Amino acid sequence: MGHPVYSVRYERSNIPSSMKIHKDILKQLKKYGGSKKRLAQLLDEEQERELEQELEEERQVESAAAVSPCQPILHDEIKRLCDTRGDMLNLTQLTKGFRPLVYAFTGTTLLNDCQPNSWHQNLWVSTEFQRVIETPGESLDPFLRPPRWVIVYRNQHIIFVSAFEANWLMNRLDFLSRKCHSNKPPITTLHLWLARIRRLQSILVNTPTLTIPPTITSYNGTATFFIIPLEWLVELFIFNGTLYFENNQEQNAYCKCLGVCPKPRTAIEEQAFEKRWIASDGFVREPKYRRRLKVDECRFKSSPLLLVKRITENRNNSYASVTSHVGSIIFNSLKLI
Numbered sequence: 001m002g003h004p005v006y007s008v009r010y011e012r013s014n015i016p017s018s019m020k021i022h023k024d025i026l027k028q029l030k031k032y033g034g035s036k037k038r039l040a041q042l043l044d045e046e047q048e049r050e051l052e053q054e055l056e057e058e059r060q061v062e063s064a065a066a067v068s069p070c071q072p073i074l075h076d077e078i079k080r081l082c083d084t085r086g087d088m089l090n091l092t093q094l095t096k097g098f099r100p101l102v103y104a105f106t107g108t109t110l111l112n113d114c115q116p117n118s119w120h121q122n123l124w125v126s127t128e129f130q131r132v133i134e135t136p137g138e139s140l141d142p143f144l145r146p147p148r149w150v151i152v153y154r155n156q157h158i159i160f161v162s163a164f165e166a167n168w169l170m171n172r173l174d175f176l177s178r179k180c181h182s183n184k185p186p187i188t189t190l191h192l193w194l195a196r197i198r199r200l201q202s203i204l205v206n207t208p209t210l211t212i213p214p215t216i217t218s219y220n221g222t223a224t225f226f227i228i229p230l231e232w233l234v235e236l237f238i239f240n241g242t243l244y245f246e247n248n249q250e251q252n253a254y255c256k257c258l259g260v261c262p263k264p265r266t267a268i269e270e271q272a273f274e275k276r277w278i279a280s281d282g283f284v285r286e287p288k289y290r291r292r293l294k295v296d297e298c299r300f301k302s303s304p305l306l307l308v309k310r311i312t313e314n315r316n317n318s319y320a321s322v323t324s325h326v327g328s329i330i331f332n333s334l335k336l337i
Contacts, residue, residue, distance in 0.1 A: 079172070081188060082176060261293055
């Protein structure tokens with residue numbers, strides 16, 4: 001294909017060159033270009049088809065509708081979280097500022113699958129965390145706020161807050177910590193949180209130097225409080241779209257939370273699978289079978305695997321890879337650790 005172009009340009013150019021060089025170039029072009037002739041008209045038709053395909057792909061990708069963001073609000077209930085001397089707040093009565101964790105899915109298609117009564121009652125979101133856009137009638141699926149900041153309130157409740165609220169809480173908690181100079185461990189702390197979407201990635205939530213106030217050392221021999229109870233932690237893994245586990249302990253706790261018995265299974269689990277106590281996706285529905293298989297920590301009445309799949313896709317803006325720990329469980333019913 002290249003030698004006709006070269007020949008035309010050679011004839012039209014006035015650059016003196018050796019005829020031997022000219023013939024050698026033609027020989028090489030014929031050798032690597034082959035003998036197949038392709039007309040310019042054919043090339044134009046191929047380019048036109050490629051352009052049509054690109055336009056079709058562009059038509060399939062719908063542009064995001066113009067929306068108006070919500071103006072941030074700092075509720076008094078959020079401010080009261082920093083009061084360490086008063087009585088503990090009853091969050092269930094402060095609905096203007098706090099709602100159960102699944103309230104974050106309000107206005108999304110995920111709400112239908114989240115099984116609201118299946119989550120621990122000490123897991124919360126601020127109402128500001130749920131507010132993202134003011135435009136009515138729009139699905140909030142593309143606008144779900146990423147869970148990045150969490151308040152551990154009185155070492156008993158975990159509350160996801162917006163970045164706007166976190167900014168205020170950060171300054172306030174730091175100020176109170178410097179002012180009080182107490183030797184007692186802080187009972188309300190602000191933590192940065194990341195979903196583990198890569199192997200060996202830190203989720204930061206338990207990093208002492210990153211908490212506000214800092215919890216670098218224990219106080220009076222008392223262990224520093226972290227979000228350690230795995231029965232809490234694994235539910236937050238589901239909520240924030242985590243894809244990987246740090247160790248086998250996290251993986252097992254995650255499976256128990258979902259009520260699944262993935263492969264590789266023990267001999268008892270294999271017998272249960274043959275008896276159909278365990279579904280093809282690994283989910284154990286009946287409470288009496290859950291107790292025998294030691295997955296009775298599960299609070300979900302129906303299989304939550306579709307919900308996990310949709311959350312991970314939404315949070316990460318992509319499908320969960322089957323090579324990831326969570327992807328392997330929800331797609332192949334297989335544990336990788």
